[in-house]
Amino acid sequence: MAPGTARPALPVLLALIGALLPGLGGAQTSAHPPEAIIPRGGSVQVNCSTSCDQPPTLGLETQLSKKEVAHGDHWKIFELSDVQEDSHPICFANCHAQTTAAMTLTVYWFPEQVELLPLPRWQPVGENFTLRCQVAGGAPRTSLTVVLLRGEEELSRKPAFGEPAEITATVLAGRDDHLANFSCRTELDLRPRGLGLFQNSSAPRQLRTFVLPETQPRLATPEIVEVGTQWTVNCSLDGLFPAAEAEVHLTLAEQKLHSTPLYGKDSVLATAIVKANAEEEGTQQLACVVTLGGQDRKRKDNVILYSFPAPNLTLSEPEVSEGTVVTVDCEAQAGVVVSLSGLPSGTPAPRAQFQLNASAADHRRSFSCSAALLVAGHLLHKNQTRELHVLYGPRLDQTDCPGNWTWEEGSQQTLRCQAWGNPVPELKCHRKGDDALLPIGDLRPVKREVAGTYLCQARSPRGVVTREVVVNVTYYQSNMLIIILVAVAGILGTVSTAAYLYNRQRKIQKYKLQKAQEAAAMKLNTPATPP
Ligand SMILES: *[C@@H]1O[C@H](CO)[C@@H](O)[C@H](O)[C@H]1NC(C)=O
Ligand SMILES: *[C@@H]1O[C@H](CO)[C@@H](O)[C@H](O)[C@H]1NC(C)=O
Ligand SMILES: *[C@@H]1O[C@H](CO)[C@@H](O)[C@H](O)[C@H]1NC(C)=O
Ligand SMILES: *[C@@H]1O[C@H](CO)[C@@H](O)[C@H](O)[C@H]1NC(C)=O
Ligand SMILES: *[C@@H]1O[C@H](CO)[C@@H](O)[C@H](O)[C@H]1NC(C)=O
Ligand SMILES: *[C@@H]1O[C@H](CO)[C@@H](O)[C@H](O)[C@H]1NC(C)=O
Ligand SMILES: *[C@@H]1O[C@H](CO)[C@@H](O)[C@H](O)[C@H]1NC(C)=O
Ligand SMILES: *[C@@H]1O[C@H](CO)[C@@H](O)[C@H](O)[C@H]1NC(C)=O
Ligand SMILES: *[C@@H]1O[C@H](CO)[C@@H](O)[C@H](O)[C@H]1NC(C)=O
Numbered sequence: 001m002a003p004g005t006a007r008p009a010l011p012v013l014l015a016l017i018g019a020l021l022p023g024l025g026g027a028q029t030s031a032h033p034p035e036a037i038i039p040r041g042g043s044v045q046v047n048c049s050t051s052c053d054q055p056p057t058l059g060l061e062t063q064l065s066k067k068e069v070a071h072g073d074h075w076k077i078f079e080l081s082d083v084q085e086d087s088h089p090i091c092f093a094n095c096h097a098q099t100t101a102a103m104t105l106t107v108y109w110f111p112e113q114v115e116l117l118p119l120p121r122w123q124p125v126g127e128n129f130t131l132r133c134q135v136a137g138g139a140p141r142t143s144l145t146v147v148l149l150r151g152e153e154e155l156s157r158k159p160a161f162g163e164p165a166e167i168t169a170t171v172l173a174g175r176d177d178h179l180a181n182f183s184c185r186t187e188l189d190l191r192p193r194g195l196g197l198f199q200n201s202s203a204p205r206q207l208r209t210f211v212l213p214e215t216q217p218r219l220a221t222p223e224i225v226e227v228g229t230q231w232t233v234n235c236s237l238d239g240l241f242p243a244a245e246a247e248v249h250l251t252l253a254e255q256k257l258h259s260t261p262l263y264g265k266d267s268v269l270a271t272a273i274v275k276a277n278a279e280e281e282g283t284q285q286l287a288c289v290v291t292l293g294g295q296d297r298k299r300k301d302n303v304i305l306y307s308f309p310a311p312n313l314t315l316s317e318p319e320v321s322e323g324t325v326v327t328v329d330c331e332a333q334a335g336v337v338v339s340l341s342g343l344p345s346g347t348p349a350p351r352a353q354f355q356l357n358a359s360a361a362d363h364r365r366s367f368s369c370s371a372a373l374l375v376a377g378h379l380l381h382k383n384q385t386r387e388l389h390v391l392y393g394p395r396l397d398q399t400d401c402p403g404n405w406t407w408e409e410g411s412q413q414t415l416r417c418q419a420w421g422n423p424v425p426e427l428k429c430h431r432k433g434d435d436a437l438l439p440i441g442d443l444r445p446v447k448r449e450v451a452g453t454y455l456c457q458a459r460s461p462r463g464v465v466t467r468e469v470v471v472n473v474t475y476y477q478s479n480m481l482i483i484i485l486v487a488v489a490g491i492l493g494t495v496s497t498a499a500y501l502y503n504r505q506r507k508i509q510k511y512k513l514q515k516a517q518e519a520a521a522m523k524l525n526t527p528a529t530p531p
Contacts, residue, residue: 027052031091031103037193040109040139041082049075052095061100062089083107086140108195111138111186113164116148116202119182122293123173123209125241131155131171133184133202136164145187150180160186175241178209210293211241217248217290217299224304224375227278233257235288236269237297243268246292252276252303253284276305304376311338311371313384320358322392329353330369330384341368360392363422393421394458396467401456406472410445417469419458429456429469438469448473 032047050056051074058076060066064087070077080089085107092100113136123129131148138144144160146167156169167184171177181204188198220234233250240246243263248270250257259272268290276284287300311332320326330340330352337348342356352369356362368385401417417440419427429438431452438454451473458465 027056027093027095027097027099029091029093029099029101031089031101033103034101035104035106037106037108037190037195038083040084040107042107043079043081043083044105045069046078046080046089046091046103047075048078048091048093048101050093050095050099052093054095057094059092060089061092062087064089064105080105106140106193108143108188108190109137109139110188110198111135111144111160111200113137114146114184114186114200114202116182116184116205119205119207121208122295123177123207124293125173125175125177125209125211128170128172129207131169131182131184133167134164135160135167135184135186138165138186138188138200141165143189143193145189147185147187149183149185150177173207173209175209175211177207178242179206181206208245208293209241210245211239212246212290212292212295212297213237213239215239215297217288217297219286219288219299219301221286221301221303224306224378225274225276227276227281227305227307230273230275233259233272233274233286233288234269235259235272235290235299236267237290238264238267240266240268240290240292246290249289249291251287251289253280278307281305281307306373306375306380308336308371308373308375308380308382309333310382310384311336311369313340313367313369313386315367315386315388318386319389319391322358322360322390324358325355326358326362326388327353327355328367328386330371332371336371336373338369338371341366341370358388358390360390360395360420360422362388363390363392364388389422391422391462393419394425394460394463394465395420396425396427396456396458396465401467401469403468404470404472406474407443407446409448409473409475413443413446415440415443415471417456419456419465421458421460421462423460423462425458425460427456427458429454431455438471446473448475 028051030049032049036044038044046060048058048060050058056074060078062080064080064083066078066080068076069079083105087105088102089105090100090102092098113134115134117132117134120129133146133148135144135146138160141160146158146160146165147154148156148167148169155171156167158167160167183202183204185199185201191197215237217235217237222231225231235248235250237246243266246268248259248261248268250259250270250272252274257272257274259270261268261270270288283302283304285300286303287298290297311330313330316327317324328340328342330338332338332350334350336350338350338352339345340352340354343352343354365388366385367388368383370381370383373380396419400420405415407413415438417427417429419425429440430436431438431454433452436452438456439450443450451471454469454471456467456469
């Protein structure tokens, strides 16, 4: 037997003997205090005394380092220092026989480590997770309790067992646990021993909880897209918590698309504006991945990127003179069917062509070519139009400028004379003889003076054409006027003759009177002569 293990056996034996033989010699041994609690590494003084009537031999049996600090006849005070663990020192006295008294020395210390083990990075809502708290050290363990906490709320309280002690609690994660702080705390309750309640806490750990439904995200994209055009892709997922923590990644043909997420209360919508270039023509995979809480939800769709340039519609010459043969040609890429306006639809082909002898009626005629392409069951059309310009004229013929007009004077008439041509000719009509201009358009009322023979000339850079236009004006009122004039002349003649005759008669009478007066005067002046 090793001496170290043998040593505690001796005081225990002595104590047993002392207890069995208390009255021997009448002497009693006591230890004071019988019980003590001290911090670990601390010291304590023990008073061993005896009631022996002779000078006794007093001692303290302990493994602890001890020092006698005072003594009397029947007592001794020992100081025990650097006490690391609980022990039971025994005072003994040899007086006739040996008597002993045991004491209980309890060491307390605070846990050296209180740690809440790491929580899951992300915890799905509705699933259990475990809180684990490890406590290293701390004594006395009978007074040590471990408490698990959410914030200030106690979730579980258990005594600390084992070294290190591990305490666990199962918690059902909820939405309100998101960003909650969990921690654990030890309580060393030494209040029954006359000391206090000593608490030590772990560092808090924050939990993040999430909800990510099993459903796939929704991808909104056109099925077919023309390369070089801009289009929009939307990817969305509902029922998320916390929605703002969700990340969305959109890819086209494994190339990342730049997208901007828009967060709703429990949803996310990412929109990407895409412009595919010609190299990506064909069937491409569009993918959307929503990530939350370290988990993914994926959705993949195919997009057909097609290229479909408009057909090339050409006129051999965009501007021709009347009577020129023009070739209208429409050509599209292989696999495309074109149809050309003005040409009966024949066998489907990527090219169509025809010729025409340009006439004035073809001026500003519009030719259109429509190309059709079938992409994944969608019939697509692209059109191209061209306008033909025909140079013709000048033209001035009977239908557009009638050459003989006969109207009644004073009637309401319209004089129509229109010259045609491209470029538009300039039209002028001059009267033969006096060069007066013919008023074209409204003639209200028709006046006699417009009558005459006019020479109309249409002039354009392409030449000059001339046409005679005769305007006749008839007037019936002319005879009546002559009658009136004759009547007026007759009346005037009669009146003036009458006036003359009257005047003459008056003058004759006046003369006769004068003559008579002269004769009378002569009769008075001359002596009466005998007859
Ligand atoms: C030790 O105990 C004895 C007996 O109770 C007592 O008489 C003595 O005064 C004590 N010594 C001290 C220093 O208190
Ligand atoms: C969570 O744990 C409790 C008790 O520990 C158990 O009754 C419950 O069924 C568990 N719930 C889930 C979703 O695992
Ligand atoms: C948890 O702790 C962090 C940092 O100590 C703090 O910002 C946060 O508000 C706490 N959360 C709650 C729910 O108290
Ligand atoms: C434990 O708590 C006590 C007081 O309650 C304090 O004095 C001690 O330093 C703490 N220990 C640790 C490791 O924090
Ligand atoms: C994408 O989302 C935006 C914003 O809600 C909406 O205006 C647009 O119409 C959506 N596009 C498609 C293709 O669904
Ligand atoms: C085109 O039409 C004009 C008038 O109808 C005719 O004189 C000419 O010969 C035609 N040209 C051709 C090439 O057929
Ligand atoms: C149309 O014309 C352009 C330029 O001449 C040419 O690059 C293109 O390939 C043509 N397209 C078709 C469908 O023939
Ligand atoms: C192109 O022409 C076709 C047939 O002429 C017509 O159905 C289609 O609507 C036209 N498309 C456009 C964009 O003008
Ligand atoms: C013009 O018309 C009138 C009657 O409508 C006719 O008498 C005359 O002969 C015509 N003159 C010509 C040049 O056609």
